[in-house]
Amino acid sequence: MEAGIGTAVGTAVTTLAGPVAAQAISRESTGLTVRLKVNGTEHDLALDPRTTLLDALREHLHLTGSKKGCDHGQCGACTALVNGRRINSCLTLAVMHAGDEVTTIEGLGTPEKLHPMQAAFVKHDGYQCGYCTPGQICSAVAVLQEIEAGIPSYVTEDLTAAPQRTEAELRERMSGNICRCGAYSNIVEAITEVAGRPA
Amino acid sequence: MRPFTYERAASPAEAAAAAARNPGARFIAGGTNLLDLMKLQIETPSHLIDVNGLALDRIEPTPEGGLRIGALVRNTDLAADARVRRDYGVLSRALLAGASGQLRNKATTAGNMLQRTRCPYFYDTSQPCNKRQPGSGCAAIGGFSRQLAVIGGSEACIATHPSDMAVAMRALDAVVETVRPDGTTRSIPIAEFHRLPGETPHVETVLEPGELITAVTLPPPAGGVQIYRKVRDRASYAFALVSVAAVVQRDGTARVALGGVAHKPWRVEAAEAEIPRGAKAVTAAMLDGAKPTHDNAFKLRLVERTLGAVLAEAKG
Numbered sequence A: 001m002e003a004g005i006g007t008a009v010g011t012a013v014t015t016l017a018g019p020v021a022a023q024a025i026s027r028e029s030t031g032l033t034v035r036l037k038v039n040g041t042e043h044d045l046a047l048d049p050r051t052t053l054l055d056a057l058r059e060h061l062h063l064t065g066s067k068k069g070c071d072h073g074q075c076g077a078c079t080a081l082v083n084g085r086r087i088n089s090c091l092t093l094a095v096m097h098a099g100d101e102v103t104t105i106e107g108l109g110t111p112e113k114l115h116p117m118q119a120a121f122v123k124h125d126g127y128q129c130g131y132c133t134p135g136q137i138c139s140a141v142a143v144l145q146e147i148e149a150g151i152p153s154y155v156t157e158d159l160t161a162a163p164q165r166t167e168a169e170l171r172e173r174m175s176g177n178i179c180r181c182g183a184y185s186n187i188v189e190a191i192t193e194v195a196g197r198p199a
Numbered sequence B: 001m002r003p004f005t006y007e008r009a010a011s012p013a014e015a016a017a018a019a020a021r022n023p024g025a026r027f028i029a030g031g032t033n034l035l036d037l038m039k040l041q042i043e044t045p046s047h048l049i050d051v052n053g054l055a056l057d058r059i060e061p062t063p064e065g066g067l068r069i070g071a072l073v074r075n076t077d078l079a080a081d082a083r084v085r086r087d088y089g090v091l092s093r094a095l096l097a098g099a100s101g102q103l104r105n106k107a108t109t110a111g112n113m114l115q116r117t118r119c120p121y122f123y124d125t126s127q128p129c130n131k132r133q134p135g136s137g138c139a140a141i142g143g144f145s146r147q148l149a150v151i152g153g154s155e156a157c158i159a160t161h162p163s164d165m166a167v168a169m170r171a172l173d174a175v176v177e178t179v180r181p182d183g184t185t186r187s188i189p190i191a192e193f194h195r196l197p198g199e200t201p202h203v204e205t206v207l208e209p210g211e212l213i214t215a216v217t218l219p220p221p222a223g224g225v226q227i228y229r230k231v232r233d234r235a236s237y238a239f240a241l242v243s244v245a246a247v248v249q250r251d252g253t254a255r256v257a258l259g260g261v262a263h264k265p266w267r268v269e270a271a272e273a274e275i276p277r278g279a280k281a282v283t284a285a286m287l288d289g290a291k292p293t294h295d296n297a298f299k300l301r302l303v304e305r306t307l308g309a310v311l312a313e314a315k316g
């Protein structure tokens, strides 16, 4: 247990490991304390266990970059990086991430110091309304890391060879991020530019 | 979402015991299916037992020469494992055909095996559904049934099992390992793991209350050409209309399992003797007794053609 998860706010923190801890948690499902490290800063949050990671980010930490599109894992607007891996933050509970390191769009770069992927989206106009964009960018950053790590995809022809940064690979790997404005071709151009740079 | 209490289990046996003590309890692994259903109040657990910390996230060789895949191994990590890519390609391919990169990073081996149907009426709480609410009826029979089962269904339910991974596991003869609340363990061949709907479509597997999956074991590599072919309404990020998992040997023998046609991954070992006579004969034997609806009768031809394409691809 890296982080304290306990009963209602202000009461003693219990070690959440077994039946005793289970009984210690109130039936009203209020007030678990959970420590999250978000964009490098630690936060102790008192949360209803029902709180998704997305709602903890948006409603409790006021990091509204991550968007809620569908709230059911279908659109990718809520994509964030947890311990470096992209996930749908709407389909996971904040209390399941005690001690984890979360990176949101706000942590990738700032308006003054854009992440290369953010800069490429701006340059290539990889959006229209911008609602899906934070999720697209977080996902795209992870996609390039996944290819680098040799993780295959549905379109990888030879499973035993290292996957390449082809357009077909980028498109398939980005399929969990829906853009209602249909900015796909510019999104692919932006990612392709970053992918083409020497690592 | 209904309120629930939350605990982290300390060991597999304790997780199973805790689940047995709390009749309203559910295990939560990746959460990508359970939380989706909890938000819609289709699943309403009063207690969640988080099994993510149980160190069941390793893939290890077995003494027999196979692989033991921990229940908590993520779909991404299983698909990317060098041994799986080399020796169990059909499994890698099936995993990569499912969901999205984000979802596969969270989804676990056990959770994938136990994911629930995508029948549209199961998801629509204003409709009768025997699986969601036993005894309420089945809105799919006589309703919009394009995606639903063509074989093995019942008067009570014609839902399909949506997993791609499980279809490959069926072709590979995987075995599900579990621990029960009393601490005893058992091994369940995948052929016996999922149930047909019968009168009780809400009972989807042979797992007992509180029984926890600890691993899924693969026998030694089957060799051959391994193919997973999935047919869906768009090129990516959609559930299968039908899918074929095949392990085809040089001598022309093969193992074949189908997805998208039944309440469980569908394999008929006896039908595999028909392989030399081609896809039409194999399909006829595999889908003998099929009862398609008006909406999904196309799946019979689709299986035949998909299997034909798979067998042709295997010949090279």
Ligand SMILES: Cc1cc2nc3c(=O)[nH]c(=O)nc-3n(C[C@H](O)[C@H](O)[C@H](O)COP(=O)(O)OP(=O)(O)OC[C@H]3O[C@@H](n4cnc5c(N)ncnc54)[C@H](O)[C@@H]3O)c2cc1C
Binding pocket: A072, A073, A074, B026, B027, B028, B029, B030, B031, B032, B033, B034, B035, B036, B051, B071, B097, B098, B099, B100, B103, B106, B107, B108, B109, B110, B111, B112, B113, B114, B115, B162, B163, B164, B165, B211, B212, B213, B214, B237, B238, B239, B240
């Ligand atoms: C938009 C979307 C698209 C998808 N597309 C596809 C697709 O194309 N193909 C496909 O195959 N899947 C698809 N999926 C489903 C996805 O694969 C499943 O949600 C995932 O595999 C479930 O795994 P999990 O670990 O998140 O399970 P959870 O949600 O954590 O659990 C699922 C069930 O398993 C039980 N459980 C979990 N672990 C254990 C254990 N160790 N022992 C006993 N019980 C356990 C839980 O209690 C729960 O009932 C899609 C999902 C979404 C949201």
Ligand code: SF4
Binding pocket: B117, B119, B120, B121, B122, B128, B129, B130, B131, B132, B137, B138, B139, B140, B141, B148, B156, B157, B158, B159, B201
């Ligand atoms: S087919 Fe099964 S899951 Fe679908 S409505 Fe009928 S009972 Fe429910």
Ligand code: FES
Binding pocket: A067, A068, A069, A070, A071, A072, A073, A074, A075, A076, A077, A078, A079, A088, A089, A090, A091
């Ligand atoms: S809001 Fe999470 S995937 Fe749509």
Ligand code: FES
Binding pocket: A126, A127, A128, A129, A130, A131, A132, A133, A178, A179, A180, A181, A182, A183
């Ligand atoms: S830019 Fe509008 S949804 Fe993608």
